[in-house]
Amino acid sequence: MEFKTQLMNYVELVNKKLNEYFPMIDTTNKNLFDAMAYSINAGGKRLRPVLMLAAYNLFREDTETPLPYCCGIEMIHTYSLIHDDLPAMDNDDYRRGKPTNHKVFGEGLAILAGDGLLNYAFEIMLKDALTHKDTRPFTQAIYEISTAAGVNGMIGGQVVDIESENTLIDGSTLDYIHLNKTAAMITASLKAGAIMAEAKETDIKNMEVIGRSLGLAFQIKDDILDIIGDKGKLGKDIGSDMDNNKSTYPSLYGLEYSQSRVRELTEEIEIILNSYGNKSGFLRDLGIYLMEREC
Numbered sequence: 001m002e003f004k005t006q007l008m009n010y011v012e013l014v015n016k017k018l019n020e021y022f023p024m025i026d027t028t029n030k031n032l033f034d035a036m037a038y039s040i041n042a043g044g045k046r047l048r049p050v051l052m053l054a055a056y057n058l059f060r061e062d063t064e065t066p067l068p069y070c071c072g073i074e075m076i077h078t079y080s081l082i083h084d085d086l087p088a089m090d091n092d093d094y095r096r097g098k099p100t101n102h103k104v105f106g107e108g109l110a111i112l113a114g115d116g117l118l119n120y121a122f123e124i125m126l127k128d129a130l131t132h133k134d135t136r137p138f139t140q141a142i143y144e145i146s147t148a149a150g151v152n153g154m155i156g157g158q159v160v161d162i163e164s165e166n167t168l169i170d171g172s173t174l175d176y177i178h179l180n181k182t183a184a185m186i187t188a189s190l191k192a193g194a195i196m197a198e199a200k201e202t203d204i205k206n207m208e209v210i211g212r213s214l215g216l217a218f219q220i221k222d223d224i225l226d227i228i229g230d231k232g233k234l235g236k237d238i239g240s241d242m243d244n245n246k247s248t249y250p251s252l253y254g255l256e257y258s259q260s261r262v263r264e265l266t267e268e269i270e271i272i273l274n275s276y277g278n279k280s281g282f283l284r285d286l287g288i289y290l291m292e293r294e295c
């Protein structure tokens with residue numbers, strides 16, 4: 001199947017499943033659920049769930065089994081964006097082509113909508129895990145996701161990111177930020193997919209190596225687009241890193257080196273994926289698509 005068609009199919013599967021979890025109906029807490037659904041339904045590339053489905057499909061053919069976990073990781077990612085945009089963090093006004101959550105619902109509700117999405121993610125993943133006779137691959141997948149989202153992953157990276165504002169950091173601190181803030185969740189998506197498909201340890205390890213490179217390249221590309229991207233296409237503010245005085249690959253090493261690093265990392269990913277032959281064509285094309293993207 002052609003890459004773009006397959007990508008659309010995966011995104012559609014994820015969106016359909018997300019619709020089953022939203023709207024949550026509670027008239028007393030309508031504002032909370034509206035705020036959660038607002039950011040989930042605002043769009044987004046659905047990269048992490050697509051990676052999870054593609055990794056699962058490297059080893060198993062069905063698409064139904066991993067869907068609750070795909071939705072879970074997308075909810076966790078969406079919560080992180082809501083919080084990242086808050087005045088206490090990046091103070092951004094636009095996200096996914098719309099005003100940010102706190103601009104529409106206010107800061108208090110935006111914080112709680114983020115908290116709500118994080119907890120709802122674990123509720124739906126654990127609920128699904130308990131329906132399986134052999135719960136182990138599913139609880140292991142949840143463990144990977146929770147570790148990646150937590151203090152030894154995304155939250156840890158975000159803390160160093162905000163602590164490093166207005167400071168000239170070195171390359172290894174910058175890599176720590178990228179690997180934890182961004183690559184951890186990308187890696188967990190690939191690993192969780194392979195784990196649920198009961199792939200071999202060596203294959204799970206390969207997913208980890210690919211996730212690290214892809215996550216790093218993805219964040220460098222994001223920071224390049226923050227300088228040379230188009231706000232309309234991206235659906236979010238540009239120049240945010242400069243406004244917040246953040247150290248990024250482009251600010252530390254320049255645009256040209258940053259672009260060549262992205263290419264280098266993409267090639268590293270391709271080498272591993274080539275060992276899976278035709279089956280890994282979608283993931284190979286996805287890597288190239290992400291690095292060439294304008295949004």
Ligand SMILES: CC(C)=CCC/C(C)=C/COP(=O)(O)OP(=O)(O)O
Pocket residue numbers: 079080081083084090154155158181182222226236240
């Ligand atoms: C615990 C929290 C809040 C984690 C946030 C993690 C994250 C990857 C934020 C976006 O990074 P960014 O600011 O570089 O991206 P963007 O350009 O999309 O704002």
Ligand SMILES: C=C(C)CCOP(=O)(O)OP(=O)(O)O
Pocket residue numbers: 043044045046047077096181182218219222
């Ligand atoms: C990790 C970063 C750079 C935050 C944005 O992630 P995405 O670019 O995947 O955001 P959406 O498409 O989900 O909005």
